[in-house]
Amino acid sequence: MVNLGKVLRIGELARLSGKTVRALHLYEELGLLLPVQRTRGRFRLYHPSAVARVEWIGKLQDASFSLTAIREFLDDVEQERAAPDAMARVRAVFEAKLHETREARTRLEKLEADLVASLVYLDGCRSCQPVHDSHECSECCINGHEPQTQPLLLAGLHSS
Amino acid sequence: MVNLGKVLRIGELARLSGKTVRALHLYEELGLLLPVQRTRGRFRLYHPSAVARVEWIGKLQDASFSLTAIREFLDDVEQERAAPDAMARVRAVFEAKLHETREARTRLEKLEADLVASLVYLDGCRSCQPVHDSHECSECCINGHEPQTQPLLLAGLHSS
DNA sequence: AACTCTTACCCTCACGTATGGGTTAAATGT
DNA sequence: ACATTTAACCCATACGTGAGGGTAAGAGTT
Numbered sequence: 001m002v003n004l005g006k007v008l009r010i011g012e013l014a015r016l017s018g019k020t021v022r023a024l025h026l027y028e029e030l031g032l033l034l035p036v037q038r039t040r041g042r043f044r045l046y047h048p049s050a051v052a053r054v055e056w057i058g059k060l061q062d063a064s065f066s067l068t069a070i071r072e073f074l075d076d077v078e079q080e081r082a083a084p085d086a087m088a089r090v091r092a093v094f095e096a097k098l099h100e101t102r103e104a105r106t107r108l109e110k111l112e113a114d115l116v117a118s119l120v121y122l123d124g125c126r127s128c129q130p131v132h133d134s135h136e137c138s139e140c141c142i143n144g145h146e147p148q149t150q151p152l153l154l155a156g157l158h159s160s
Numbered sequence: 161m162v163n164l165g166k167v168l169r170i171g172e173l174a175r176l177s178g179k180t181v182r183a184l185h186l187y188e189e190l191g192l193l194l195p196v197q198r199t200r201g202r203f204r205l206y207h208p209s210a211v212a213r214v215e216w217i218g219k220l221q222d223a224s225f226s227l228t229a230i231r232e233f234l235d236d237v238e239q240e241r242a243a244p245d246a247m248a249r250v251r252a253v254f255e256a257k258l259h260e261t262r263e264a265r266t267r268l269e270k271l272e273a274d275l276v277a278s279l280v281y282l283d284g285c286r287s288c289q290p291v292h293d294s295h296e297c298s299e300c301c302i303n304g305h306e307p308q309t310q311p312l313l314l315a316g317l318h319s320s
Numbered sequence: 321a322a323c324t325c326t327t328a329c330c331c332t333c334a335c336g337t338a339t340g341g342g343t344t345a346a347a348t349g350t
Numbered sequence: 351a352c353a354t355t356t357a358a359c360c361c362a363t364a365c366g367t368g369a370g371g372g373t374a375a376g377a378g379t380t
Contacts, residue, residue: 009344011359021360022335041343043360052315059312063271067334091282094313098275105268108261111223115258122251152219153254155212169379171324181325182370201378203325227369 007036007045017054024054030067032057032074063097118151167196167205177214184214190227192217192234223257224264278311 014021027033028044033053035044060070076089174181187193188204193213195204220230236249 009359020335022337025362026335039343041360042362043343056312056315059274061334062267063275063313087282090314091279094275094278094282098272098279101268101272101275105265105272107222108265108268112258112261112265114219115223115254115261118254119251119258122247122254152216153223154250155216155219169325180371182372185327186368186370199325199378201325202327203378221369 006047008048008050010035010044010046013046013050013054016051017058019054019058027054027057027067030071032067032071064100065097114151114153118153121151121154166207168208168210170195170204170206173206173210173214176211177218179214179218187214187217187227190231192227192231224260225257274311274313278313281311281314 008016010021010024014024017024024033028035033046033050035050036047037045039045057067057070060073061067065073073090073093168176170181170184174184177184184193188195193206193210195210196207197205199205217227217230220233221227225233233250233253
């Protein structure tokens with residue numbers, strides 16, 4: 001946008017990609033991102049395609065690849081262009097990640113249910129608030145109400 | 161199991177709760193877990209209910225509460241037994257977490273779709289492998305195939 | 321003797337934050 | 351036309367964070 005011509009400075013790249021300057025420095029340290037050149041004063045200058053590169057890194061991070069894993073991933077692809085199993089490797093990695101993701105989603109769904117159960121339980125508490133003062137209500141809600149039915153997320157509050 | 165009577169040592173507590181000794185030490189440093197007493201030789205001795213406490217900590221961690229957040233949570237509940245809004249606070253925290261969780265699940269679902277799309281794309285690649293040698297296929301699969309349709313998770317591989 | 325526990329220290333990852341200075345581009349002054 | 355100032359930007363370096371993992375030397379327990 002600002003640079004109609006060719007290059008971006010790190011701040012622009014940061015804004016366009018949604019990352020911080022610090023993060024981009026780190027990516028360079030780890031060999032994930034290189035400026036096409038530097039100014040005389042050592043300012044980094046990036047090709048516009050760096051935005052896509054950084055966004056790609058972000059995508060893989062969302063997929064919970066570590067930065068070093070992303071680095072290995074790049075190495076694999078760059079150095080094994082001639083190997084017959086390059087794509088097979090990528091496939092394997094993605095398939096493994098897909099399984100992880102499905103498991104993570106299942107865990108999140110369980111957590112959601114736990115949270116809802118806890119909120120329902122606390123709703124029950126609120127209805128007994130008018131009956132006695134709030135000190136007793138705390139006792140009632142945290143310690144009472146038949147301990148077995150207490151949601152897991154509230155079960156640790158009694159024994160300090 | 162081993163201690164029929166009263167107390168657990170840290171290793172037993174670790175085994176029963178599925179955490180490491182190191183983690184339990186950390187919880188103590190942060191004020192989340194206290195031994196009922198120590199032996200003359202400073203070995204920590206825990207009440208059996210500590211197992212539930214540790215499991216509760218784990219549950220909240222699964223809900224992506226940080227340990228310091230859990231600490232604040234405990235403070236809130238312990239120090240505000242007399243305050244009328246103690247339960248309201250707990251509710252608020254849980255409701256916020258529920259929203260976060262739903263958002264996280266949505267993100268995971270998007271990620272799952274991305275992964276599936278990438279795998280489908282790679283399947284397409286594999287079908288063109290017999291046509292030419294693997295070097296060219298790598299070029300084809302990573303750089304070719306109409307760039308716009310390339311899944312996001314594969315889009316960063318061309319511009320090194 | 322064999323096992324468990326203690327404190328203490330360093331390692332990891334993906335950055336955040338702080339320091340103290342250098343660079344660049346634009347606006348102003350002469 | 352050239353010089354200076356200014357604001358914004360950037361540099362390298364180093365230390366801090368969270369939630370532990372790992373290891374070691376020594377001391378306690380059975």
